[in-house]
Amino acid sequence: MIFAQNLTKMLYQPWPWYVSGPLIALIMALLILMGKRFGMSSNLETFCSIGGAGKFSDYFKIDVKSKRWNLLVVLGSVIGGFVGAQLLSPNPAVNISDKTVTKLQELGFDSAGTAYLPTELFSVESLADPKVWIILLVAGFLVGFGTRYAGGCTSGHAISGLSNLQRPSLIAVIGFFIGGLIMVHLLFPLIFTV
Template sequence: MDIAWSVFTPWHSLAGGLLIGLAASLLLLANGQIAGISGILGNLLQRTGLQNWRVAFVAGLILAPLLLLPLLPATGPFRPSVPVAEPMDILRLLAGGFLVGLGTRMANGCTSGHGVCGLARFSPRSLAAVLTFMLAGFATVFIWRETWGLPL
């Protein structure tokens, strides 16, 4: 059995989804901003003046998992050992990162902006983007497994 399915916990998933929705709602209500990661990060790097809320948002994305790490069990699926990356793994990582970045530019947003915030606002553009993301993901997994017979 694949480890991802053997440790699936619907209550943890539900709690995570509720927290993401709550955070996105609070950012929209308190700041009038959409919680789209690519837009927040992209505008943070532009020379339009530093906006503290963007810095805080990105810092939270980076620091929250690091702060929670001591609370996780010493072993298990949520605390995997990190082997030394092989050159092919690094190339796959770079290619994947490039393709994700290209996709977010083509879709004018990422899965968080379109999937969480856009769908919640009933945006037709976000619905089209999310359907495209999902279909491309399904096709990629299918082709990967059928071509090489390997799990992702």
């Protein structure tokens, strides 16, 4: 009984780095030993290949069977996200600093601190605004282009690439951080104060 209570208590809190970090390292070591690469963007490539994109572009002519295992990662992420949000989050508020909430609310994001995705951009009602469509389409294009240009996504480079000690992944991760800082501190206020 006490074990179940402690387990439940542990699941309702964020895991400390000394638990989650070694678990990530263990998974990465197993993937490296099995000759597999981890990354979420490779799943999009597989989905496009399954959907028939190989008929239009040689890039998508890949062996889908060898990448099926990675599709389980997507399924696990969806299920894990649902379980985490619906069953293990007694408080739906997002735990970010009050200063960040204030700055976001000044930019018009009244849902800051209460929703994981800002309803000002991701609700059905917000899709009536052409500016939201433009922002989402441009952002989607930039993410897709950047992922393809960098040869992988943030998780692929930062977790898998750095675990393999790949110099291109280190360069990509540094670029991701610099790009993120430029976006948050320079471009984000320009986009949302207009």
